[in-house]
Amino acid sequence: MLSLISLLILLLAAILALYILVLILAHRPAPYSEEEQRYRTYTTALKPAKDLPRAPELFDPASIELSLVIPCYNEQDRLPPMLDEALPVLIDTFGSSWEILIIDDDSQDSTVKIALDWAKQHIIDPEMFRIIHLNKNRGKGGAVIHGMHCTRGSRAIFADADGASKFSDLLKLLKALQDQGNSGIAIGSRAHLVKSEAVVKRSWIRNLLMYGLHTLLYVFGIRHIADTQCGFKLFSRDAAQKIFPAMHIERWIFDVEILILAQRLELPAVEVPISWHEVPGSKIDLARDSIQMAADLVLIRLAYAFGIYRDDAAISIAKRK
Numbered sequence: 001m002l003s004l005i006s007l008l009i010l011l012l013a014a015i016l017a018l019y020i021l022v023l024i025l026a027h028r029p030a031p032y033s034e035e036e037q038r039y040r041t042y043t044t045a046l047k048p049a050k051d052l053p054r055a056p057e058l059f060d061p062a063s064i065e066l067s068l069v070i071p072c073y074n075e076q077d078r079l080p081p082m083l084d085e086a087l088p089v090l091i092d093t094f095g096s097s098w099e100i101l102i103i104d105d106d107s108q109d110s111t112v113k114i115a116l117d118w119a120k121q122h123i124i125d126p127e128m129f130r131i132i133h134l135n136k137n138r139g140k141g142g143a144v145i146h147g148m149h150c151t152r153g154s155r156a157i158f159a160d161a162d163g164a165s166k167f168s169d170l171l172k173l174l175k176a177l178q179d180q181g182n183s184g185i186a187i188g189s190r191a192h193l194v195k196s197e198a199v200v201k202r203s204w205i206r207n208l209l210m211y212g213l214h215t216l217l218y219v220f221g222i223r224h225i226a227d228t229q230c231g232f233k234l235f236s237r238d239a240a241q242k243i244f245p246a247m248h249i250e251r252w253i254f255d256v257e258i259l260i261l262a263q264r265l266e267l268p269a270v271e272v273p274i275s276w277h278e279v280p281g282s283k284i285d286l287a288r289d290s291i292q293m294a295a296d297l298v299l300i301r302l303a304y305a306f307g308i309y310r311d312d313a314a315i316s317i318a319k320r321k
Helices: 002-025 079-094 111-121 140-149 167-179 204-219 237-246 254-264 286-305 313-320
Strands: 064-072 098-104 129-133 153-159 185-189 232-236 269-273
Touching: 002 286, 064 079, 064 140, 079 098, 079 111, 079 167, 098 111, 098 140, 111 129, 140 153, 140 237, 140 254, 153 167, 153 237, 167 185, 167 232, 167 269, 185 254, 204 286, 232 237, 237 254, 254 269, 254 286
Parallel strands: 064 098, 064 153, 098 129, 185 269
Antiparallel strands: 153 232, 185 232
16 A cells, blocks of 8 residues: 555656656747837838837738738848748739738848848839848747737748748648638648659658658647648638647747647648749758657657647737737
8 A cells, every 4th residue: 555655656756757847848939029029121220129110910900811921030042032922922812902021030141131122123012021130049949939929810830931832732732621611720731642753852851851751740649730840821810810829839840730730729721732832041950859849848848748838828818918
């Protein structure tokens, strides 16, 4: 009897120790500064940050049809071709009811200048092409989360700056979202390409990361979406309002937290096959990012299990407005 009580005490002590450890390690994003809540256009390129207009907020009513959020870190070479591909699709599909938001994650190259020059050369309405600069590098997730908070569209998509996903496949995502009542998430997926030449011949680094991550996701019970990491996801405004204010992770694994929240909040999510090709210049570091992604995945699961991360944060923020 005594040994059983001792075991229970040890078990409770272990659970308490694990809870304290997760509580200490749980990621708590720093608030965005006043400057990071302002946007720049090519007509305000030389203005000091304090004189720039404030970005809209996610809980404001939608005023356009689509927002395209592009997280950027040192993307001066890959961004222009991606924008060239996206522009005709946006115009043909939405007329003038769209916007592009470049979220500059403290790039150290000429990403901002090249993006502003591109918008000016294409004679885009300045208010349809906005750039928000983050004063400190937060990671892709941090850039996407902040960008989504500043959207005006009734739907919003984030897409990688490398142009690896065929942008015209946005139409497939729009159709999928429409089929589920224009609510929830449509997730671009490369799962159908696993045995294709596009994946078989791509770098061993990406393939190793892909299979390793899939194994971890399966172990931790995330099995309803085959491709969690594709940087091409479309959200209805109501889904974005529920998900992004509740986000915690700003690094590569943020896509998984999006899907965890969607599942917990019972938001519809559909996976849509898209065309994809590898583009040189990936920012992923195999050793560092593999370890970080694995650690973050374990942390996310435990933090939600212990109630340290909560999925009602979006509701709380909505009530404060």
